[in-house]
Amino acid sequence: MESSDDEKDGVFENYIPKDLSQTLASNGAKFVDVVLNGDNEHCLENFRMDKHAFYRLCDILQAKGLLRHTNRIKIEEQLAIFMFVIGHNLRTRAVQELFRYSGETISRHFNNVLNAIVAISLDFFHDPGSDIPPEIREDPRFYPYFKDCVGAVDGIHIPVMVGVDEQGPFRNKNGFLSQIVLAACSFDLKFHYVLAGWEGSAADLRVLNSALTRNKKLHVPEGKYYLADTKYANIPGFIAPYHSTPYGIIEFGGGVHPQDAKELFNHRHSLLRSVTDRTFGALKARFPILMSAPPYPLPTQVKLVVAACAIHNYIRGEKPDDWIFRMYEHEEAGLQLEDPMPPLEIEQPVMHAKTQVVDMPFEAEQLEYSSQLRDSIAAEIWNDYIRDFSSI
Template sequence: MESCDDGKDGGSENLMPKALSPGVASGGAKFVDEVLNGQDECCLDNFRMDKNVFYKLCHVLQSRGLLRHTNRIKIEEQLAIFLFIIGHNLRTRAVQELFRYSGETISRHFNNVLNAITAISLDFFHPPGSDVPQEVLGNPKFYPYFKDCVGAVDCIQFPVMVAVDEQGPFRNKNGLLMQNVLAACSFDLKFHYVLAGWEGSASELRVLHSALTRRNNLQVPEGRYYLVDTKYANLPGFLSPYQDVPYHLNGLPGDHHPQDEKELFNQRHSLLRNATNRSFGALKARFPILTSTPPYPLQTQVKLVVAACAIHNFIHREKPDDWLFRTFEHGDVIQMDEVLPSVEVEQPMLFENQDLDFPFVTEDLEMFVQLRDSVATEMWNDYINDDLSGI
């Protein structure tokens, strides 16, 4: 096992977990003790959070009566097994060799912790507040135009394993087996809401319809909205870009300038909507098991996504300057342009979901079309008045 006592802190240069040599520690308890008594970086590398956050999560799970010490394995070790698996994308056999327990013991505690976190996951997801997000308020490119925006909504697809006779609906347009996950994200990388388990062939609009009409539904504060792309259409509470309008993300001096209000609106809308990419990026970097095909029953795979997002939010609450959040927090134009293509074209939404019964009336739909136009016009007028000084 690589030494934990190397004096480093958990910086952004350490995105990938360090490989550990199985079998060096004499047992799981000793391994966990070495990690928790070592440098913070060692806990970050192995359990994907620092020691204080780890202990706080143990306390929450114990105080809620969801986990308890057993004769052989303390709660700290149970949580460590779970986090080590999802944080290193390891199979049970590899974890057996390190923790020195049987496969049955590893699997049992993995599922116990997963069920415990899932049981209180709603406690870790909170709707947006009433204040204007600082990421909007502090940026003249976004304020006051998006002052009523609370975040962004998008779907991401994670690999999934299902029985042969169930594979059809889970195959996406590329023929890959995927589950569709919808998330509402804040601009500071928190998840407001997560809906996992939809088939990979389901359209984003259909998944959004499910999120809005189910019992534990996605709620948008009155008078506020989330940013979405054109796959969702322009709906009350969800502001989308203009369709069929190309735009350039590089708006720096000497580069292409927007030609009209629609192109400018789409450009700034895309830069702000990038919050979902950054949130999912931090999630996948912390828990790479989500990027593979976990060898678990489908329901367990769905729970894994929800649990990972819940832990993500718990870490953000306890340590918002966590190294992975620092890595993915930057949302300014220059840094986002470095990772995004220079030219984007919003693809028209395919209206294969016209049969969906959204809880909106015609007047509300028309109001959001007018809202987008008014925001785009105000943004363009200010842009022109500034003599094309940059966006």
């Protein structure tokens, strides 16, 4: 975002929404004051977090020396500019109208805040602990079967804008330009780990392999595992569903029952793994800039994903019950709430496990153990299901 000229409003037709335009003040400082002196809902609507979380984030960024007040713009206004852009997917020209600054000033503070958030992003991502997640421990559908599960992994495609000469690798199988974002999610709608920036045409397992072997790698605690969907293989640290078996959130009842252990396992697996859809759903609902390709340099687009996920985690810690999180807390949320944009997830063709693990750093014995672990979980779920069903 180097100047206001790099934003083609004629292409995106991006303007201040009518309900927001009513709050226009004579300058940005007065607008921010109006919002921060109003009620929490007004702050959440405009700056995507409540007042307590907003002020605390300002204090964190100032204390770490990443942002400072200038003669013209306080830290609160700098953060407000950034949150307004990513929270309403507005281009520089529209934000200029609201904050009454030049495009250069808007762009400079946007980038300053973006870099500051990225600089402390690791503070907001935490590896899973050793305790059994309460979402598993307190639900008889999942406990004790998935007691060693710490979360779920998935990769989604986020739209990108790149130059014509760079478009080839970023064009995914559906023909759209995208970056793959691999994320490990906890069951309380947080991100344990995020890897952004991979070209949309990259194989999912290649991206996962990168996450497991890079310096800042995805950490899977000893004896624990993440759930993964059909794009991935059943490998150490990751349990995938059974291929060639129905998979999805299907409610059994009314004479409909699972046919065997694999089908029941896939059903329970899909219920737990839906947390990735809900976590990404909450992320995109709060930061709609991720729903379309913003016309910034590619490194900025990648940073935006990391920053959005970090702020998402921060807000979840500070205000876990705000209205955006409440919409996505239950497993039915992904089915009941319509995404305002077409689905970005790209379904990959199902491959045999032997093909999938070609470049993965695992021994045959490790892969066999992973297969046996999945089979043992499936058998335990099925045996208990048959026993309970027979006792009715």
